[in-house]
Amino acid sequence: MLGRVPDNAPAVLADHAVYWAQDEAFPVIAPQPGAQAKGLLVRGLTSADLEALDFYEGGFGYDARPVTVTVDGQGAQALVYFPPEGKFTAGAPWSLDAWRQDWEEITMRAAAEVMARRTTHSAAEIRGMLPFFRSRAWAQQIARTPAPQTVRNPMTMDQVEITGKRPGFHGFFTMNAFKLRYRRFDGDWSPELPRECFMSFDVALVLPYDPVLDKVLLVEQLRFGPVQRGDPAPWVLEPIAGLVDARETPEAAARREAVEEAHLTLTDLRPMVRGYASPGYSTEFYHSFLGLCDLSGRGQSQGGLEAENEDIRNHVIAFTDAMDLLDTGEINAAPLAMMLLWLATKREALRAAA
Known part of the structure; x- marks a missing residue:
């Protein structure tokens, strides 16, 4: 979303807890007396950074609210994105490890699709498209199990180079525009070729x-x-x-x-x-x-x-x-x-x- 890893430090928000949003792939934070919600305090964000984060979180209906967190034993002012009232039901306690195992790659690919539409779609429009972004990301994971290569030659993606990307189209569907070269049957490399591909499901x-x-x-x-x-x-x-x-x-x-x-x-x-x-x-x-x-x-x-x-x-x-x-x-x-x-x-x- 930001294109970089900003300066950050471990932080705790008192009297709050984090749960899985029930039947979803992301967390919800909610008030809970005596609990502690652990996270990272991100520093040095620009107004453009905050606009980017607002757009992404707006796809879930989340909005930033001011809170006081604890960093190294000291209070610090921060913004935390909270879910809309009554929109999501809290499920099991949040597990970052479980999310990383099952959802990290899917979420990162879907997030890239969200941000590619920042200048063409509203956050409300993105909200309805998120499940489809995740499905498209999941398809790329399923694709890692190839079909047999008994008649086909034994070459793999190691013999294909994506050499550049060009502006494509990003709506409900995606059209990727790119340049590539590949190893030919005679052993030589092809010239660099401009191509387009319809990214489906x-x-x-x-x-x-x-x-x-x-x-x-x-x-x-x-x-x-x-x-x-x-x-x-x-x-x-x-x-x-x-x-x-x-x-x-x-x-x-x-x-x-x-x-x-x-x-x-x-x-x-x-x-x-x-x-x-x-x-x-x-x-x-x-x-x-x-x-x-x-x-x-x-x-x-x-x-x-x-x-x-x-x-x-x-x-x-x-x-x-x-x-x-x-x-x-x-x-x-x-x-x-x-x-x-x-x-x-x-x-x-x-x-x-x-």
Whole structure:
């Protein structure tokens, strides 16, 4: 946030305690007689530094209040950021070590995204974007487990150099502009190349399938890609899908999204394909699953979360009908096509075992 480590000293705020904000990845400080809240007193901050801190903390709704802390046995005036009244519930006592283990890297990456939007967004706008910044940071941690390299060459990121960065775009999505060079197949280095990359998320996809009825559940909703492409019919048939939240497994995300989008509890989850949506220019990565379930008594129904402005229609149709839609082109979302074709190779065994 400040671009440097300022002068600081250990300090204590009497009659206060620090807790985890319940179901969150950050602390809350609250009055508590007899307790001591330990922290650091940061000195030498400029007005620009304070404006930067105010912007970041404003994304959580926190505001700075004057207090007296103790430093080396002496009282000192300070500002402490307090949470808004009634906004967060205090959970377990705060553990900096636990935060470092689970949340430090995610938080630091998310903070960089916050500060990149300082001149283009308000703190209130940032507040609603924070979970997505954390999801994007979490995707970069998941990415550290690579796919096998049996046919592919054995080169790694050690043979890729990011040589510079250029101004990109920072909104809900991020477009990184950069320069790089890389080791070519002939062993030489490429020239320095200007490139751009769409910084997206890891996504959990699930195709619900009832092997007894031989039916699948598809979701239909308005999609903005077709709208912007100029497609006159921009409603799309898709699998259930959603972002993998920070610290969430793709499997848990798939089960959560099935409930949110289709009010459906899956009895089993089978891994399908894991891969990049469009690796030439996007980080978006799909974790695809087949969701075994009971679809009896289900037909066309509504789904989605009202809080997320989702307007989703669910269709339960025979597998053979879904394949017909693939042949006619009415199914025009590639992830759904991929998942149906995967299911076609496993369908006989799944039906026999049902």
